[in-house]
Amino acid sequence: MSKAELLLLDFWVSPFCLRVKIALNEKCLQYEARPEDLFGGKSELLLNSNPIYKKVPVFLHDGKPLCESTIIVNYIDETWSSPPLLPPCSYGRAQARFWADYIDKKVFDACGNVWRCKGEVPVEAKNEFIEILKQLEEALGDKDYFNGATFGFVDVIAIPLTCWFFSAEKIGGFTVAEECPKFSSWMKRCLQRESVAKVMPEPEKVYEFVLMFRKMQGID
Amino acid sequence: MEGAVVLLDFWPSMFGMRTRIALAEKGIKYEYREEDLRNKSDLLLQMNPVHKKIPVLIHNGKPVCESLIQVQYIDEVWNDRAPLLPSDPYKRAIARFWADFVDKKIYDLGSKVWKTKGEEQETAKKEFIESLKLLEGELGDKAYFGGENLGFVDVALIPFYSWFYAYEKCGNFSIEAECPKLIAWAKRCMQKESVAKSLPDKEKVYEFVLHLKKVYGIE
Numbered sequence: 001m002s003k004a005e006l007l008l009l010d011f012w013v014s015p016f017c018l019r020v021k022i023a024l025n026e027k028c029l030q031y032e033a034r035p036e037d038l039f040g041g042k043s044e045l046l047l048n049s050n051p052i053y054k055k056v057p058v059f060l061h062d063g064k065p066l067c068e069s070t071i072i073v074n075y076i077d078e079t080w081s082s083p084p085l086l087p088p089c090s091y092g093r094a095q096a097r098f099w100a101d102y103i104d105k106k107v108f109d110a111c112g113n114v115w116r117c118k119g120e121v122p123v124e125a126k127n128e129f130i131e132i133l134k135q136l137e138e139a140l141g142d143k144d145y146f147n148g149a150t151f152g153f154v155d156v157i158a159i160p161l162t163c164w165f166f167s168a169e170k171i172g173g174f175t176v177a178e179e180c181p182k183f184s185s186w187m188k189r190c191l192q193r194e195s196v197a198k199v200m201p202e203p204e205k206v207y208e209f210v211l212m213f214r215k216m217q218g219i220d
Numbered sequence: 221m222e223g224a225v226v227l228l229d230f231w232p233s234m235f236g237m238r239t240r241i242a243l244a245e246k247g248i249k250y251e252y253r254e255e256d257l258r259n260k261s262d263l264l265l266q267m268n269p270v271h272k273k274i275p276v277l278i279h280n281g282k283p284v285c286e287s288l289i290q291v292q293y294i295d296e297v298w299n300d301r302a303p304l305l306p307s308d309p310y311k312r313a314i315a316r317f318w319a320d321f322v323d324k325k326i327y328d329l330g331s332k333v334w335k336t337k338g339e340e341q342e343t344a345k346k347e348f349i350e351s352l353k354l355l356e357g358e359l360g361d362k363a364y365f366g367g368e369n370l371g372f373v374d375v376a377l378i379p380f381y382s383w384f385y386a387y388e389k390c391g392n393f394s395i396e397a398e399c400p401k402l403i404a405w406a407k408r409c410m411q412k413e414s415v416a417k418s419l420p421d422k423e424k425v426y427e428f429v430l431h432l433k434k435v436y437g438i439e
Binding site for chain 1: 270279285286289290292293297310312313314316320321354
């Protein structure tokens with residue numbers, strides 16, 4: 001499959017775009033990740049391919065667009081079956097979708113509620129974020145990955161969000177490693193995977209972006 | 221695939237209705253258990269400890285939570301009849317996109333329509349209609365979002381039709397006047413037994429909304 005047949009409209013720091021890149025990497029697929037200038041001006045292709053939300057990621061397979069990262073990852077898993085990201089049995093898949101949905105509903109917003117704070121971060125914001133990670137630790141249990149012994153769907157959905165945690169830690173004055181050591185170990189384990197390591201931005205670079213964004217929004 | 225199926229539900233919940241429709245489409249016998257949301261059962265709290273919400277589908281004693289996940293699970297397990305999702309992965313992804321759009325927009329905007337007044341309500345009504353028009357666009361000339369038969373998006377959206385009367389009364393507007401194609405689609409769905417028997421009477425829903433307004437202290 002030539003590179004041009006798989007195109008991702010991308011933004012380097014977007015955890016949602018990272019999900020798609022990791023999924024494609026897991027499947028050993030060649031693709032083009034085309035950067036979008038979200039602040040300067042979105043491309044015609046982006047606006048035409050995602051007229052509803054006008055957001056990245058947009059994944060184009062032979063020119064056919066798909067939007068929403070979790071849906072894209074699902075599509076990639078169904079179209080290129082090896083190695084499988086979702087478990088083989090229906091119940092296992094329902095559980096995986098449940099945790100992906102939980103992560104989608106909770107993690108990025110709770111993390112944002114910490115790093116977007118003007119001045120002192122309220123204890124409630126920090127606690128809410130930590131509680132969510134603790135819930136995920138419970139779901140992880142003694143497994144190496146959310147998927148079990150092997151890296152899978154929920155791991156793909158979750159790991160990209162973690163490059164934003166350093167920003168919350170710096171601004172909130174806590175560390176995930178101290179509050180949620182199991183979750184922290186899982187993070188380290190995932191970051192050792194080539195499919196993840198070769199696309200995840202450095203947390204310090206994400207923090208620089210967060211500081212720039214805070215200035216732009218008038219928080220700093 | 222057989223085995224006891226229990227649905228923990230609450231009669232006016234659009235989310236519960238989705239699962240009811242899916243079970244009915246597949247002809248699955250199940251036990252329906254009405255939850256009192258002011259006094260949730262131990263079973264509900266045990267089966268959905270994370271969100272503590274209905275609907276919860278319990279199959280062979282194991283819980284599946286979140287309505288769209290339940291519908292997909294039902295479709296996969298009882299895969300020998302009445303398919304809800306298309307077999308083509310791209311078409312499946314498109315169906316998931318629109319079901320997700322319904323989740324992101326219709327519930328919240330609909331809630332704003334009945335909960336608010338004045339300018340906030342006018343904005344909610346406008347955005348609500350805009351979202352329904354986008355769905356009309358996706359429907360196009362098809363009988364159902366699923367094509368010739370009920371599909372995933374139809375199941376995701378049709379429960380809200382039972383709340384349209386309440387939205388219209390509270391918002392003082394006509395959804396049919398703005399989105400005739402969508403209402404035609406809704407009436408077509410209501411002719412299906414699986415849908416008709418899963419949706420509550422619109423007057424009962426309106427009574428329920430009036431009761432909620434009293435409870436929340438909304439004029």
